[in-house]
Amino acid sequence: MWYAIISEDVEDSLERRMGARPAHLARMQELVNEGRVLIAGPHPAIDNEEPGEAGFTGSLVIVDFPSLDEARAWADADPYVEAGVYRSVTVKPFKKVLP
Secondary structure (H helix, E strand, O other): OEEEEEEEEOOOOHHHHHHHHHHHHHHHHHHHHOOOEEEEEEEEOOOOOOOHHHOEEEEEEEEEOOOHHHHHHHHHOOHHHHOOOEEEEEEEEEOOOOO
16 A cells, blocks of 8 residues: 655754765665655755755655555654654555546
């Protein structure tokens, strides 16, 4: 089943985010390689795909897991969590309707 992982950053998270980014992306790439990622990306803090020093306010990842518990466990082990980037992380089932 698909699960939406909605994360909110702490204030001024850019430096921490950039430090943990390589590990975060490597971990995400494993799921991409397995065909388990519907969509993933950060929320820019300003109305621009390249927000520069404004940074990001969080992330959205929609991934396939066998259960909600497994999706939560995966989200809890994210390098961004370990680096203190995220203030909160919500994991909930997602039903893809369109397209």
